[in-house]
Amino acid sequence: MACTASTASAGKQCFSTRIVRDFQESDLRNLKVDRKRFNDTLHDTCKFGTGQRWGSGQTETGMCRLSLTDSDKEARDWFVQKTKSLGCEVTVDAMGNIFAVRPGRREAPPTFAGSHLDTQPRGGRYDGILGVLSGVEMLQVLNDHAIQTEFPVGVVNWTNEEGARFPIIMVASGVWSGRIPLERAHQLQEVGSGKVTMKSELERIGYLGDTPASHESTPMAAHFELHIEQGPILEATGQKVGVVTTAQAYRWFKVEVQGQEAHTGTTPLNNRADAMLLTSYLIAHSHRLATTHNCVATTGTLEISPGSVNTIPGCVSFTLDVRAPADETLDKIESDMKRDFAALAAGEDIGGLRTGGTRGKPLTVAWQTDANTAATRFHPECVDIVRASAVSVTGSDSLVRDMTSGAGHDSVYTNLQCPTSMIFVPSKDGISHNPVEYTSPEDCAIGAEVLLQSVIRYDRLRSTREAL
């Protein structure tokens, strides 16, 4: 029977004669993305917010597309126009989240692919962008083959995932999931000296939608997110796809060390309460504890007061970002850190840090918890579907591994309200949040095909379960 769907491109295999419920493994295996088109589109849209150049090649720049800036608006406008042209209905909610939905044979909550179009100020071309653009490519492929899904499928762009401009990460999926109050998100102020808020910027760029930002107003049947690994594991093992089964728990602390300002030249070492020296011990020790507990701890910001070359710092405050696959590990390292930091501040020697130094006067350490997110276990059905899709696309079990996500992602919030899982592809040298972030066109395409299959497989699963 000839393919009659008007949206099917010439020369592409036509699936419109069969419904997804009847797709066989071989049909799924034959669903390919258009690698050139996909790669071209991915890099073409990087003209919206091009960042720092790191090489001479045309695509060898990073990205600086901070959320709700003019470049973000340009990327959003492109996304809306593109998905509409592919037959989608587009909804914008009160957090500026954009839901593009391609109708299915039946009305029901869509199965979504999604991620984020915003980047870090010195970010790369893949973090977030790959997940949204592979969703757009999925829509293209469905149209190419005139595939009618049983239920709607969609692509979602989540606002301000990075938290780089408005300082709560994943804030808009957080509101959607019900975990973050809309008011709090709307009132978030731009970091630095900026005076604008998320709400004023949403209004300014025309993305303050009428639809409530809630899983109740824009329900999802499932959420699949393709993302770069942002770590070195897949590259090191030579594998191609990570099936993300869990996401790490993390806690953010602010530690304030209080000593005493004094003159650097006139104050003997034994008469000092040097807040920076103690801070050095604390950071070195947090790293040892992370090693012991097989987790990670990082100090990314630090403020020193009064900040004069010839004054011993009276006060230092710094952040600790601590992550582990299990909540219990974080409980343990937190209590170890609190115990040992207090001991080090009092002048005790822990692990030989003070050996060979001069004991000074005692200092104090105060703790504040700025974020506390439990470990995520992604939905077993979605995880199984991603695994099956990954094996199908790569052709080998050995190219696929189960992984834990080290970073937070919008999927962590969607998982609270709908079955969710994630797909990882390799990051060169494990580098991310950096202009040189890189994933090869081949790996991007493999990821997009796993995403495509996963959404189709989920639609098929729903079809068999919710038979007419």
Add this chain to the structure above:
Amino acid sequence: MACTASTASAGKQCFSTRIVRDFQESDLRNLKVDRKRFNDTLHDTCKFGTGQRWGSGQTETGMCRLSLTDSDKEARDWFVQKTKSLGCEVTVDAMGNIFAVRPGRREAPPTFAGSHLDTQPRGGRYDGILGVLSGVEMLQVLNDHAIQTEFPVGVVNWTNEEGARFPIIMVASGVWSGRIPLERAHQLQEVGSGKVTMKSELERIGYLGDTPASHESTPMAAHFELHIEQGPILEATGQKVGVVTTAQAYRWFKVEVQGQEAHTGTTPLNNRADAMLLTSYLIAHSHRLATTHNCVATTGTLEISPGSVNTIPGCVSFTLDVRAPADETLDKIESDMKRDFAALAAGEDIGGLRTGGTRGKPLTVAWQTDANTAATRFHPECVDIVRASAVSVTGSDSLVRDMTSGAGHDSVYTNLQCPTSMIFVPSKDGISHNPVEYTSPEDCAIGAEVLLQSVIRYDRLRSTREAL
């Protein structure tokens, strides 16, 4: 014979009938400051630039009198008016240094008492201020007793000693001594985001004088500086006066650590080049080396980039202020630090700092020398005079000790061009550069009397040497 000098106050002993050359030890011992007047004036002038309150008492605030600000101008105006009213001729040079000179029986370069009226932003009421105000009290006492010195005596207020607003310490005595070019000093920009320069601020407050800033235009026979110790030694030993024989050598370095930015959640410890973690090792190690070499090392400023909670810092730069009584000690610790910092950056374990941690990727360390000041040996005659004066005022050898100055002072520069020494009085808890800095009224008065005697003794020494 009756005292006829019009400037002598009623009730004060009149010395005008004898010239300083004939002063006996008992005459010197009887020269007392007016303790109430001195203490009142010292604290009264602290209304110019009152700083942070730390207690409920009237004088329990710190000082914030940054150089060449409006409060500094007020303090300068007071100083000029006051010294003129005491019979001085006042000269302002091109660095805003103020020289108030009380004529002697003969024309010649004056013997100076001097220090600085500027303070740290969170400074106290004694550092610098005590040295200038005790000079003013000296003028008062000379007038009270109608003493005619053989040669002129003066009081000098040096500009921007602290380097807190314009970032070279002792910059104006440095220009006077010939060690710092005038142009460089004039062009110094206000720290932080300020756009003003030393020259523009000197002009603005009316203290850009016509006299060249040079020891040739305003020569000194000698320079004596009373200063608080800013350290804990005199308090700990229960002694009253420090005879400052030497000043420490010091070097200021800027160390820049280059690692690699990466995501905190996705980058395993062994794949990191964490600039902040390495910095912690370097600061801890610099402290150990200072302990080993019996000197001091301090990190007072630190900048972390990019400064995001969830990004591993790619770059950290920090200062090291290293001081030792001997230049050779600094040579040795500098070479040890450079060797060990490079080894730690390459991943080696030095002194067990890396033991129990995870070895990551190598980083680099770059050094820049921002200041390099050799050790100072004050003039033996001046030192002997201060010692004799201190024993005379306190009445006991055991209340006096020879000391090394840990801090830099304007006297370090004057010593290059004229015989110089310094007098220390106790600092409570050794604290300075801090609002709670404190020296008792009794100790301030003792110091002022040692200063007064030292200037008189120096005048007497010159008289005997340069007989008519």
